[in-house]
Amino acid sequence: MTSRSDTVMFVILLIASTFTQGLTIVSYGKKFITAFPENVGYFYPYNSFRGLRVTTLHSGTSFTVFYNGGQTTESSLQGGKTVFVSFPNTFEVHQLNYSSYSIRITSDNDIVVHSFSQTNIGTATIPEKSVQTHVVQPITNLGTDYLIPSLNHSDLIQTFSGSPAPYWSQRYGSFKLIIINAEDTENTVTIFRNISGSVQEEKIKISSYQLIQLQANASLFKVKSSHKVAVILTHPCLENTASCKCNMIVNQILPTEFQGQNFVVPYIPGITQSLFLITSNDKSTSLFHSNVQLQPNPSGLLSLSDQTKSQYVNASGNVSLKLISPGLFIEVIPENMFAACYLLQVYSDVKNALVIAETGSKTNVHNQNSPVTNAAWTEITGTKYSSAIIPLTEQYTFIWHPSSKIAVYILENTGTTVYGGPAIPINTQPDEFGCVVIPGQFEIRNEPLNWTESLGHCTSLQKHLACPTREYNQMDLANTVNTTEDEEAWIGLRRSLMTTDWYWQRQTPSTTSLPSSSVDYVHWADGQPLGSLKGLCASLSLDQDDEFKWKSAKCCEKKRPVCYKPPIYFYVELLYQVVYIQL
Known part of the structure; x- marks a missing residue:
């Protein structure tokens, strides 16, 4: 007698949720590694806060946080649950050289990790806040080849304020670069610097899950490693001298494979001046707006004449593009890395999402289960896109589109500080019923x-x-x-x-x-x-x-x-x- 298993055969075919053609990216995973850069909160230990928000995508999830020889575990969490893990100020990486203060997160199911740091340094009635957040990239998104933005701190301050930068000690006169070994093995990291037109290399060894913090002046332009590393560009207090605002900067740099050529640059309310910084393997790469090449200023930064609306720019080769203002570093999402669904986690009372969607289907943008109806859309000249600022009422939400890919940024305002960046991409493939976390x-x-x-x-x-x-x-x-x-x-x-x-x-x-x-x-x-x-x-x-x-x-x-x-x-x-x- 022939068994049923012999007469009935099944072919199982799984649709991959990331659809890795092109340079798509999602920010969930099972393994993460990060660190808390030094904030001005190091000097205000009783008035500062830093932590990780860990959001589960599936029910029954358990995750463990490893930190400096210790660990803590949360078990059997529901899908969509967010756990806030708080760390003391001693976990900030405030010294140059090696450190064991990396933080690892492992999970049995896909999770999202968001990092947050805040310091109130004013009076009790009028606090001045230094705030920064960033998406912690899963180890699957990390790499071994990174281009580092060449930034001169003094030139950058002078560019925005129109006056010489204030006196800074060597410690705060440059940006910092944190390099974290993401693997349980010794890692050889090569640092590339351009000094007087000559490329100089320096090799360092980093032990399992260890990190090193370096000064990142304009000479440092590339990092290569033998195994995966996480790379964070940071400054504890990037000051706008005109308004005396001191904002922390944290930017997790993506590997060179996550680049693009076409960008819709978001309009940032509350920012009166901003500049672009491009990084590329090809130093001759140029940035264009309306077919006109943008010319860099003496600091190597580029600008658009009209900063009151979202605009389209394109590069002559693959680049990463950052939008910079005092206290604000925003990684601009390349068009080829638009996604279908984004998770948004916000902290302040004044919070918005900036959404870029195809003009013909902009009314299909959804906030959780409902189409967005309170948005004033503006068409972006020369493109198929429109952009809109969408007020947010919840600390947690997700924005998605049923039939096309979109870009979503989080923009927050504390009253003295504007900060934000790309929302967390959850799925790159549109689905008519919502945000997919397990594919069909x-x-x-x-x-x-x-x-x-x-x-x-x-x-x-x-x-x-x-x-x-x-x-x-x-x-x-x-x-x-x-x-x-x-x-x-x-x-x-x-x-x-x-x-x-x-x-x-x-x-x-x-x-x-x-x-x-x-x-x-x-x-x-x-x-x-x-x-x-x-x-x-x-x-x-x-x-x-x-x-x-x-x-x-x-x-x-x-x-x-x-x-x-x-x-x-x-x-x-x-x-x-x-x-x-x-x-």
Whole structure:
């Protein structure tokens, strides 16, 4: 007797959530490493705060934080839960040279890690705040080759204030660079400096998970390592001398592979002057706006004449682009790294999201479960995009688009300080129902069934018949099936017996039911669909030479069903736990 496993074969096909073509990036993972750069809070130990927000993407998650020989674990957390892990000021890296104050986070499921530092240094009634946040990149996003922005601290201050920089000791007269060994092995790191036109190299050894802090003046331009490292550019107090604002700077530098050529530069409310800094392997790379090459000032920075709106710039080669103002470093998201869904975590009372979306579909931008309706959109000249400032009311939210990729920045204002940066990209592939954290899964049954039997078969597996309702869904299905078989397979498209209109049928168990929906996208073969008397159901060609086109067919015919397990979607729980590490 032939067993069921012999007669019924299943082909499992997983849609990767990151879709790694191009330079896409997501910021979740299972392993992270970071450190807290020195803030002015080092000198105000009783009026400063620093911590990590760890957000879970899946229920049942446990994670562990390792710090200077100690560790703490949080277990069995719900999906969408955020845990706040607080650290004392002694964990700030305030000395040059080697240090053991790296912080590692490991998890059994995907998580997001956000770093926060704040210091109140004014009076009790009018506090001056030095605030900075950044997304801690998972180790999967780290690399061994980094380009370092060549910044001269004194020139930068003078550029913005129009007057010479105030006296600074050697310690605070330059930026700092923290290099963290991300792996459990000795790491050889090479530092490249350009001194009087001559490239000089310095090799250093960093032990497992150890870090080193260096002065990063304008001569330091590149870091290469034998194993993965995290690289953080920082300054404890980048001052705007005109208004006496002292803002901490933290910028986690991405490896050179995460670069682009086309950028939509966000408009930052509250910032009256800002400049660009580009880093590239090719020193001859230029930046253009409206086909006009931007000319650098004596400090090597570039500017746009109109800074009251978002604008489009492009480079002649791959670059990273930073938007700089006193106390503000924003990594501009390249167009090829736009994503479909972003997590936003904010800290201040005045908080906004700046969203860049395709003009034709800007009304489909969602904040959690609802379309955004309170946004004043402005078209960006010479592009297909529009931008809008969206007020935020919650500390935690997510913004997503069902059919196209967008860019999202977080902008906060403490009253004395404007800070922010890119939101946390969770998923790069759009989905019509929300923000995907576990991708969908296709399954093809080898045994043919009629359409009704196929629908029931998929339902019994907690799935539904595949429904490529958008072009990108069809492309995903074609890429995963990718066969040359001269066969057809059932999909979840059929005609209404009452009206003969086509509709998508997503019949699943009631706990995971999805609504049936109208048909906006089709991929019919030539001459299809046939009249309703010749076919009330739809099948998909399994032959790539036929471009996986659809055909109408009689529902009683026997064909292989293509089942689809819907993705798991992200949600945000608005309450969070607070964990204090006691040393």
